[in-house]
Amino acid sequence: MALAKSVYNxxxxxxxxxxxxxxxxxxxxxxxxxxxxxxIFEQLNRGKLWKHIKHNYENKDEE
Incomplete structure (x- = not known):
């Protein structure tokens, strides 16, 4: 009860x-x-989002 009274005050x-x-x-x-x-959205869509698959599509010759 003392905690509730302190929070109230x-x-x-x-x-x-x-x-x-x-x-x-x-x-x-x-x-x-x-x-x-x-x-939750990222967990449900793991492996489908651009940040997860962009390494498959990046051009390695530009480095």
């Missing part, structure tokens, strides 16, 4: 800190959700 008691907490939480959630979605 620190983050949610004042409207301004509550709003900032919500904004920071939304940005953090968006970043994690986006990176998680990208990781």
């Amino acid at each position: 620190l983050l949610f008691k004042r409207t301004s800190t509550f709003a900032v907490t919500i904004m920071v939480g939304a940005v953090f959630f968006e970043r994690m959700f986006d990176q998680g979605g990208d990781a």
